[in-house]
Amino acid sequence: MDDALVPGRLSVPSLSALAAFEAAARHGSFTRAAEELNLTQGAVSRQVAHLEKTLGVSLFERVKKRVSLTAAGAAYANEIRDGLSRLAAATVSAMAFRGAAGVLNLAILPTFGTRWLIPRLPRFTEAHPGITINFTTKLVPFDFAREQVDAAVHFGAESWPGARLHRLMGEEVVPVAAPSLLVRTGIAEPADMLRVPLLQQSTRPRAWANWLEQQGLAPERALMGPRFEQFAMIAQAAVAGLGLAIVPRFLVEEELRSGSLVIPIDRPVTGKDGYYLVYPEEKANLPTVIAFRDWLLGECTPAS
Structure with a gap:
């Protein structure tokens, strides 16, 4: 033409x-x-x-x-x-339907994805071998209308305009450190932590302040320390002895088991925020979304 x-x-x-x-x-x-x-x-x-x-x-x-x-x-x-x-992404997604039950474009929090979700995915693919999941990472809420995303795993409050949310789990936040750092600094009580660099997570700016306040300590130094974008980076920095990290316990289970990280003062803090599966209203009846939602909620239900 x-x-x-x-x-x-x-x-x-x-x-x-x-x-x-x-x-x-x-x-x-x-x-x-x-x-x-x-x-x-x-x-x-x-x-x-x-x-x-x-x-x-x-x-x-x-x-x-x-x-x-x-x-x-x-x-x-x-x-x-x-x-x-x-258009190119939509074309690839349409082509992926050949011989498959469908495609799910999923946005995940990077550390939650690598540490918790992906190790469990073989159970999903075994139950739904025809569904292909494409992953992207998103650290903050976004507009579904502007992204090629069907659903997302979100941490925060139960609020996302125009979307349905299903609570997956809460979290316990604990301080962790390398054993060598504890030997060098002699941390024995919460106040001792104020002498050590506090590693910061950029999307959780009040994490240290909340923990310190619950220990009866002033949070003046709560924001002082090197800043990282992902929990995986903070965990690695803590293993290297760069400072104390404040992290969800379930995201560092491997390091705690191996002993590369320890909890110097086991006083966990829990909050109202949690992990949610989120998807827009117009995709609520999408078979791939329904299949993934039902499986994920089952994975998050404690065994009786």
Whole structure:
């Protein structure tokens, strides 16, 4: 189709025109875009020219054999790149249905995923061999409408607008340290911890303050210490003796069993927040979501 528009209720540029523009924008060259798309340089140039005519704006500035994006072209390229990526992801997901019961795109908290969820997944795949789970990591709540995600494991309050939440579990938070650090510092009571670097988790800024306050200590030093984005990184830093970490007990069970970490003062703190399975209302009846929800809730139910 020569025209850059496809028929329909809305005037939408053709995918071939958008792909030609995106490639030319990314490479800054019609020639390199043509090589990537297995087209001639003239074909790419015509597609871009048709697109500019359709939009009524110039997308490139052409100087001799070089091209550069205009302000409008740069803004449009960012939007188009996101849209084409979504189309590609949707296509891959659709293709994955061949010979399978479906695909579940799941967002997880990285340490929860690697330490707790993934070791249990063989039981899910055995029960649902036709379902493929694709993983991505998200540390904070996000907009399901803007992400290629069917469901997520979330830690926090029971609140996510437009979504259903199922509580999986709470957590006990405890201080941990390498045995060598305890030998060097002589920690014997909570107040002694204030002399040692407190390792911080960036998404739990009040973790140390909450623990110290429950021990009757002022939290002035609660935010002082190196900051890490994930619990797995904090646990490794604690094993290396860089300081004291405050972590959910179930996420460091392996280190506690091996002795690479110990709990110097076993006074756990629990809160109202918990781990939840979350999914948007419009995906509540998706078979893959239902299957994963039922299995996950079963895994989190204490054995009688």
